[in-house]
Amino acid sequence: MHAYVSLEQDEDGYPPFDSEELDVELRHDGACTVVGVPVFTNGIAVDDIVSVVQTEDDDRWWVTSVLLASGHGTVRVVPFAETTFEEVVAELEAIGCAAQGTEHGLVAVDVPADVDPGALDRVLEAGRSAGRWDYDIGVPVGATE
Structure with a gap:
């Protein structure tokens, strides 16, 4: 539905x-x-x-x-340059997220409530700092309102 x-x-x-x-x-x-x-x-x-x-x-x-609210987070990642959807998905899945490339040029990420927010921040910021992607957060991890 x-x-x-x-x-x-x-x-x-x-x-x-x-x-x-x-x-x-x-x-x-x-x-x-x-x-x-x-x-x-x-x-x-x-x-x-x-x-x-x-x-x-x-x-x-x-x-x-x-x-x-479930406590899950939502993140959107826009890969740059040579970074592929598959690379972004693999890095986020390695810390427990579920991610998928979209037809809109970004990776939609489900962040379960048990994912370490510090690990998520480190991965996201490392990619941003290296110029591999940018991201925004639609729902912070653990949000209940």
């Missing part, structure tokens, strides 16, 4: 979309569990439980709020 999140674009038109489709699973209580890593959405991570509402005009389900 999919649910959608409205996105706010900056003055440069980023992100390149006004909404993002998230992979979710419907729960017995009518809420949804996020199962796919958000690529552009801030404030939502894998395993978060979100409320959804179906709109009459387009028949899609839209996320209205996070009901329960």
Whole structure:
């Protein structure tokens, strides 16, 4: 199942979309569990439980709020120069993250709550300092609000 999140674009038109489709699973209580890593959405991570509402005009389900944060983090990495998606994924998987390259030129990263935040910071900053990538954090590890 999919649910959608409205996105706010900056003055440069980023992100390149006004909404993002998230992979979710419907729960017995009518809420949804996020199962796919958000690529552009801030404030939502894998395993978060979100409320959804179906709109009459387009028949899609839209996320209205996070009901329960999972403690997972979300990071987006943009590889530079000769750095490949596979290299970024391997480095992040080595510390316990789940990562995947996207068609949008970035790597979407799920950071489980048990990943050492210090190790994550070291890997991310080492890549940034070496000019291999830049990154941003959509949800800090351990965030519960």
